[in-house]
Amino acid sequence: MFSRTTRASALLSASAALCLLAACEVVSSDKSKRDTTTVAPTAGAVPSTDSSARGGVPAAPSDSLANTVARDSGVVTLSAEQPVRGGVLFALAEGLAPDIPRCSWKGAPLPCYRAAKGVLAIVPLPADEPAGTFTLTFDRPTGRVTRQITVADHDFGRELVFLDSAHYALVKRSADVARDARALRAVLAGESDTRFWSGSWGAPVKGAHGGGYGAERFYYRAVDSSRAIRLGPELKTRGTFGLDTVVAASRDVPSWRHAGVDLPASRGTSVVAPAAGLVADVGDYILTGHTVIIDHGQGVHSAYFHLDTALVQRGDRVAAGQRIGRVGATGLATGPHLHYGIYVHGKDVDPAAWAAMPAFARDQADAGKSNK
Template identity: 30%
Template sequence: MKSKLLSRILRLALPLLLFASLTAGAAELPKESRVPGGIALVPVPGDPSNSLAPTVIFNTHRVAVVRRDDQWIAVVGIPLAEKPGELKLKVSTPSGTTEVPFRITDKSYRTQHLTIKNQRQVDPNPDDLKRISTETQRSDAALSKFTATDAPTLQLISPVEGVRSDSYGSRRVFNGQPRNPHSGMDIAAPKGTPIRAPAAGVVVEAGDFFFNGNTLYIDHGDGLVTMYCHLDSIKVKLGDRLERGDLIGTVGATGRVTGPHLHWGVALNRAMIDPALFIGMK
């Protein structure tokens, strides 16, 4: 009698265990917004029963791919500079390589006029420009990382409590001079406010940068890299492995700023994306 009961329990449990094995580790997806600075969730070819995801390339950078509802989904970061229209992914599977098109629409971002007290932060001198060039290379190397994982992390928590601005994508004018669009989220908070890791990851770059002040970069895997600028203090070092919620630094006003705040940047396949899409704000 006991053996029959056990057999029946196992028959009922096996489908649930199979379902759990297929969905275990499934990544939470960010919100889709097919505009410059947004994210496209694009179905791509590939055998969903195969644990090996297809390789997807966009603008020479590898793209995160997750399995959803018996199909593979490419989670594509769209650069702010992309023009509206049709874009293409290069998808490689054991069967070969193909192109998958998708379309994006336009989005208008506002213009911000800001006054900076230190004019060198607007018009750097020749020595400053050499420093900026070196720091730009360091930053690009960190933001371009793609560390493959079994379960991509694509949902984040806000790294700091504070007033979040909607300044992402805004065209910025410093002391009357146009500069590059704002590629992150500004979160205003008092100096010394703790900043915490929005997801597990590894510290891949840190230091004092000319424009960004005390700056930190975290690689979360699968092309998702976050950056933290204008910190008062950095509480971690290169190579540190972090868990979600770990203390990484404190809010400050270093670099080119108008007051204490955190500039939080999120890169996906090297494109700087609106961080709000990762924390359920849009």
């Protein structure tokens, strides 16, 4: 969705506003960080596996457990020492080889997966969650590998969008928008053990560059453009574009945080899959228009909104670079463009940050098994 930008304290006259896109925040690191700090195991953390143990002396652990413990180095490689809100953190716990990996973030379970060199966790840092210092953990038979991660803040900007009467009528259909959002959330919550992709991700539209991830967007009628509108700090966005399940009061200003990037392109331009995956949804929704969602496995999805035409069907396997649709202006779009989104474990991240994933995350072979 193209829009015009303002800051929270500014008085904006729409007649003077230009259609701007907020810059993408790219989270990447040229050098990975390693840490061997772990939490010491409690007494008896490795119980006896031999019922013949006597006199309170535990028998030696089985060969399989002994091998696992021997490989538990506790070394964690991070994609960034201080990731940025809106980005994504890749973390590889090297040497861990549990049958079922168990990880947590902020004290809550985080899906993670066995990889060729250990256990890989991908932590989404969506724009609607706060900055701060949080705990990432990897469980292992001998204790717990722990890292304290500081997520830096970022200002994503605020934007005014003026709509003609037909488009404004769409944003006021709150109950229908909420129904669509529930359906889309259910698709994006999917978590499969299989990883369908490998290597670097390509661009969905050749040569297109855009932005707008994380921006707060407030929608008004075109007739309101003749008056000054103040976006004060008391004015908050309701939720995420396309995924807001709350039925708003009729007097509320329609507003959502933009959870992807807008890639300008002419109508009919080819849209391709940036990586291999399975088509999880093809639908027509009020705000997102003709929509395709691809499941890339292990909790990673990509989304394509406002398509003119979808060229795939639900359940199709797609290869990297395969055409999946054509650019359009369906749904809440004031001109032809592609809204491109990346979701990790159901949460949006900046596609530019995702594309900057480190080699250790790109090249990990799928070993299956997760803690989900």
